[in-house]
Amino acid sequence: MEPVDFKKPEKTQEEIRIEENLDRIKHKLIVISGKGGVGKSTVSVNVAYGLSLQGYKVGILDVDIHGPSIAKMLGIEGEKLQMKAKGEFPEPIKVTENLYALTIATLVDNPDDPIIWRGPIKIGVIKQFMQDIKWPELDYLIVDSPPGTGDEPLSVVQTLKKVDGSIIVSTPQDIALLDARKTIKFSQKMDVPVLGIIENMSTFVCPHCGEKTDIFSGLGIEKAASDFNIDILGNIPIDVDIVKSGDSGKAFLKYHKTKASAKEFRSIVSKISEKMK
Numbered sequence: 001m002e003p004v005d006f007k008k009p010e011k012t013q014e015e016i017r018i019e020e021n022l023d024r025i026k027h028k029l030i031v032i033s034g035k036g037g038v039g040k041s042t043v044s045v046n047v048a049y050g051l052s053l054q055g056y057k058v059g060i061l062d063v064d065i066h067g068p069s070i071a072k073m074l075g076i077e078g079e080k081l082q083m084k085a086k087g088e089f090p091e092p093i094k095v096t097e098n099l100y101a102l103t104i105a106t107l108v109d110n111p112d113d114p115i116i117w118r119g120p121i122k123i124g125v126i127k128q129f130m131q132d133i134k135w136p137e138l139d140y141l142i143v144d145s146p147p148g149t150g151d152e153p154l155s156v157v158q159t160l161k162k163v164d165g166s167i168i169v170s171t172p173q174d175i176a177l178l179d180a181r182k183t184i185k186f187s188q189k190m191d192v193p194v195l196g197i198i199e200n201m202s203t204f205v206c207p208h209c210g211e212k213t214d215i216f217s218g219l220g221i222e223k224a225a226s227d228f229n230i231d232i233l234g235n236i237p238i239d240v241d242i243v244k245s246g247d248s249g250k251a252f253l254k255y256h257k258t259k260a261s262a263k264e265f266r267s268i269v270s271k272i273s274e275k276m277k
Contacts, residue, residue, distance in 0.1 A: 018131050025138045027276050028160050033169045034179025036147040039200035040169045041069045044144035049251045050269030052098035056139035062103035063156055064146040065122050066115055071105035075249025081106045089134040119151045126155040149186040157190045165195035172199055172216045177224050184228050195275055196231035204238040234268040237261050
């Protein structure tokens, strides 16, 4: 009987390119929630920017294929990914000295055109984001996901092989926490450690009198944190300057350093970097 050859098949060029990119990234974090409109992109941008201000090299990857917003929030809307000579791969867009970004918005000509793709195409594009892009050496890669636990976050986790942590974003409403709890379970099932949960729009502070108003009432975040034994990373108040910064493409943490919401973001960023150490 002939001996069986148990040699592993040789890696494809695509697999080699992905591994080379992954080897250049120290920590890979994914920002997720089960519900839309809770502020995942706002959190992703400010966490990425906050880490970059600490001196870390940071990449932010927008895998919200149908509703990308990272380009506008970072002030790079209209910039296109620069294609290289044959045999060379493009690099993500350099936002600041320490911050790089990649989003589908840098590949389309008209931002008003909808992207009408089914799951398999989206999965292929997300894989190409790590396969056919030359990422620089990074301390952190922050992945901004669309709502839910479907194609996009699943593809990210499978493509990145090992995700170092997930950041769950929710508003205080109990209805929002119902969906957030699902993303916690998603992380656990995918063997992704949950770094913690962020309560966005936690309260509204009147800019004139300082009175606090709980617009989205609920105690679900404390219960979710207790039930799943995870940390609450922070509670971000509703702040009109956060909205204006996102719409104008100016970094909130850069232009509003003294505001309570900016201090809360910096505290969240510090907790994340401490957990990664």
